[in-house]
Amino acid sequence: MKVGIDSIAFDIPKIYLPIITLAEKRNIEADKLIKGLGLHKMSFLDVHQDVVTLASNAALKLIQQENLNPNEISRIYIGTESGVDSSKPVGSYVLSNLEQIFGARSFKNCDVVDLTFACIGAVDALQNCLDYIRLNPTKKTIVIASDNAKYDLNSSGEYTQGAGSIAMLITANPRILSFSKEVGVATEGVFDFFKPRRNFSKEEIFQTENNPEWNGILENEINIYKEQPVFDGQYSNQCYISRITEAYEHYKEESHQKGKLYEKWSAILMHLPYCFQGRRTFIEIFANENPELVEGQIGENSKEKLKALAKSPEYLNLVNQYILPTEIASGQIGNIYTGSIFLGLLSTLCHHFKNETNLTNTTFGFIAYGSGSKSKVFEAIVEENWKTSIEKVALFETLEQATAIDFSTYEKLHKKELKQSVIAPKNEFHLDKIEKENPVLIGARYYKFVR
Ligand SMILES: CC(=O)CC(=O)SCCNC(=O)CCNC(=O)[C@H](O)C(C)(C)COP(=O)(O)OP(=O)(O)OC[C@H]1O[C@@H](n2cnc3c(N)ncnc32)[C@H](O)[C@@H]1OP(=O)(O)O
Numbered sequence: 424m425k426v427g428i429d430s431i432a433f434d435i436p437k438i439y440l441p442i443i444t445l446a447e448k449r450n451i452e453a454d455k456l457i458k459g460l461g462l463h464k465m466s467f468l469d470v471h472q473d474v475v476t477l478a479s480n481a482a483l484k485l486i487q488q489e490n491l492n493p494n495e496i497s498r499i500y501i502g503t504e505s506g507v508d509s510s511k512p513v514g515s516y517v518l519s520n521l522e523q524i525f526g527a528r529s530f531k532n533c534d535v536v537d538l539t540f541a542c543i544g545a546v547d548a549l550q551n552c553l554d555y556i557r558l559n560p561t562k563k564t565i566v567i568a569s570d571n572a573k574y575d576l577n578s579s580g581e582y583t584q585g586a587g588s589i590a591m592l593i594t595a596n597p598r599i600l601s602f603s604k605e606v607g608v609a610t611e612g613v614f615d616f617f618k619p620r621r622n623f624s625k626e627e628i629f630q631t632e633n634n635p636e637w638n639g640i641l642e643n644e645i646n647i648y649k650e651q652p653v654f655d656g657q658y659s660n661q662c663y664i665s666r667i668t669e670a671y672e673h674y675k676e677e678s679h680q681k682g683k684l685y686e687k688w689s690a691i692l693m694h695l696p697y698c699f700q701g702r703r704t705f706i707e708i709f710a711n712e713n714p715e716l717v718e719g720q721i722g723e724n725s726k727e728k729l730k731a732l733a734k735s736p737e738y739l740n741l742v743n744q745y746i747l748p749t750e751i752a753s754g755q756i757g758n759i760y761t762g763s764i765f766l767g768l769l770s771t772l773c774h775h776f777k778n779e780t781n782l783t784n785t786t787f788g789f790i791a792y793g794s795g796s797k798s799k800v801f802e803a804i805v806e807e808n809w810k811t812s813i814e815k816v817a818l819f820e821t822l823e824q825a826t827a828i829d830f831s832t833y834e835k836l837h838k839k840e841l842k843q844s845v846i847a848p849k850n851e852f853h854l855d856k857i858e859k860e861n862p863v864l865i866g867a868r869y870y871k872f873v874r
Contacts (some may be wrong), residue, residue, distance in 0.1 A: 425601035426556045427803060429563075429594040430489050430812050431769055434480035435587040435756055436472055437846050439464040439825050440833045445582055448830050456582050461698030466585045466756045467828065467836055468571055470844040471853035474505050475513055475870060477588035478569035479520040479852040485565060485590040486521070488815050493521070493529040498564035500552050501537045502545025502761040504618070505571045505650065507868060512537035513569060520852050520870050541616065542694050543793025544568075545589075545761035550799075552593045553602055560595040567591075568762035571650070572696075576837060579656045583697040585757020589765040598808040599772070600787065607674025607800035615662040616654035616794035659794055663700070664707050666798035667693070667790050671708050674800035683712045689785035689805070690771045691745045694792040695763045698754040702742045705790075706733045709741065748774040755822045764791050773818040776810055783807050848873045 442462040446453040456462045468477075478501060486496075501514045514535030522529050538548045545568030552564040569588035574580030675684060685691060685708065693701035710717045710729055720731035732738055749767035751774055759766055768787070775782050782805040791799045828836075828845060835841045844853075851873060858867040 424557065424560055425596055425804075425806070426553050426560075427593065427597040427601035427806070428591045428599045429597040430485060430592040431599065431765070431772075431816060432481050432485035432488055432590045433588060433762075433766070433769060433816070433818065433821075434477045434484065434590075434851075435759075435821070435825075436466045436468050436477075437825055438469055438828050439466045439756075440830070441465075441827050442582060444827075444830050445833075449577065449581070451582070459699070460582070461750060461754050462582055462757070463698075463754045464756065464825070464827075465582070466587060466759075466825070467833060468586050469846060469848075470836070470841050471848050472586075473507060473854055473868075474503055474569045474571055474586075474588070475507060475516040475520070475868065476852045476854060477571075477586065478503070478513055478567045478590070479517045479870065481569070481588040481590035482517055482521060482565060482567055483524060483852075485592055486525075489592060491563070491592075493525045494532065495563050496530070496533055496565055497559070497562040498534045498552060498555065499530075500548035500564065500566050501535070502539075502543075502548040502566070502568045503537055503570055504539055504541050504544060504760050505569075505573070506537055506539070508866075509620070514567075516868065516870065517567070520872070523870075523872050540797055541793035541795050542570075542696070542760045542763060543791050543797050543799060545765065546789075546791040546793075546799055549591070549593065549602075550606065556593055556595055557604075564593045565590055566593055568759070568765055570760035570762060572758035572760050573650050573837070574654075575651045576834065578651075580652070580654060583758045585753075585759050587756055587759035587762055587766065589759075589762040589769065591765065598806055598812040600768075600803040600809070601806055603678065603802040605674065605678040605801065607670040607672070607677055608797070609666045609669030609673055610797045611662070611666065613662050613794075613796050614653075614655075615659035615796055616652050618650075618652050654794075659696075660700075660704070662794065662796045663694075663696075663792050663798075664704050666792060666796050667704065667800070668707055668711060670798035670800040671790065674802075678802070685709070685712070685741075685745075685788060687786050688745060688788035688802075689782060690749060690768075690787045691741075691790065692749050692764055692767045692771065692787055693746075693790040695750065695753045695767055696758045696760075698750045701746050701749060701767075701790075703733075705741075705746065706738060709738055713737075752818060752822065755825075764789065769816065769818055772809065772813045773816060776813045777819070782809065850874060
């Protein structure tokens with residue numbers, strides 16, 4: 424039986440900061456960000472948005488797009504690393520938001536949960552749901568990846584920021600993709616990127632205005648952890664490369680395949696913490712698979728030879744055909760953590776739909792990564808009816824409609840100093856209120872759908 428993704432919907436903020444504006448203000452060479460890392464725009468959450476509104480909007484679009492009845496949906500599994508509560512999952516908020524539209528208790532038998540493992544949490548949620556559908560082929564589940572990739576101002580992560588949510592309907596006999604049962608896995612417990620929870624005294628929390636280290640901790644929100652990660656950028660890249668190369672080899676063992684796996688892939692879908700991470704790191708797998716090409720390069724040492732190989736026609740041809748389509752949306756949005764690999768999938772499918780490419784029965788290769796650290800490698804076959812499902816998704820059109828903000832607005836949003844939304848919410852869920860007074864509800868978040 425085939426099991427996989429039947430339909431996809433997404434939600435992204437309506438505003439963005441042009442990367443060129445950030446480059447100017449931070450005194451970074453624009454070409455480094457644009458030509459070196461592939462960045463163009465950075466999606467940023469408006470005042471009324473958070474990971475719950477993104478996830479709820481994406482889920483609602485998916486349900487409406489497929490005309491689903493709430494009682495058909497057995498599970499809503501969420502991958503996120505920027506949840507708004509340490510106990511109540513984003514899934515619980517999403518469920519009650521959806522009930523505003525579909526009626527009280529309309530999702531009362533739906534199983535919801537959040538899964539967290541940095542950027543790979545939604546892949547874990549997907550695999551969990553695929554196994555569930557393999558056991559219960561008449562059921563339908565929704566997997567949502569929802570995150571706000573927010574970094575400290577002036578940090579090396581600042582230009583990779585972004586936010587967004589991808590919702591996917593998982594069924595038997597899916598229209599878009601069916602997944603391999605085998606998965607290659609590689610894990611190692613490391614501190615490459617993490618968000619430590621610390622208890623703060625009330626005094627510490629309320630000193631945020633004067634203490635730039637704690638930007639993101641709200642006076643009025645009783646947040647006791649920092650939204651932004653602690654990370655070591657170059658070390659996180661090394662961990663990424665080690666895990667993906669290990670998981671790629673493990674997938675070969677698990678799936679009993681030999682030789683150059685990637686040669687049968689019509690798309691190479693990787694976790695993209697920024698646009699060019701895939702092309703900059705897949706070279707390692709390409710080099711392992713083609714030692715003779717590495718040897719043939721000019722260079723004093725293996726690092727130089729690898730750099731030369733990355734500029735070779737063989738590798739550039741692979742990048743242009745199989746990686747570039749996955750990058751288009753990432754360059755316009757930025758990192759969306761758990762959703763990045765699925766945004767790459769959507770970008771690829773929408774790109775090929777627009778170009779009328781025949782993808783049916785071709786194999787997509789997935790290379791997922793989550794800091795901390797874990798990589799998973801697996802494959803999927805493009806199903807015959809992928810176009811009938813993808814034609815409903817207006818990804819590139821939506822990106823074109825986004826509105827640029829200026830630098831001062833961006834900084835105010837980052838520091839949570841704005842009180843009014845830049846663009847008033849319309850046809851979407853918005854954060855209406857955070858309880859500040861009632862001691863048994865303090866910090867409770869309330870959302871409303873605005874027509
Ligand atoms: C966070 C997650 O989501 C999980 C993960 O994946 S962890 C792995 C990724 N880590 C992160 O994303 C953490 C946050 N990000 C960062 O810390 C940093 O953005 C980063 C580590 C990813 C990149 O670091 P950086 O110092 O800004 O860039 P650097 O690694 O030097 O690369 C700059 C590129 O631009 C190129 N470049 C520089 N100036 C240029 C110019 N004028 N014109 C063209 N290219 C230029 C450089 O040559 C280099 O490219 P190549 O290596 O391919 O030649």
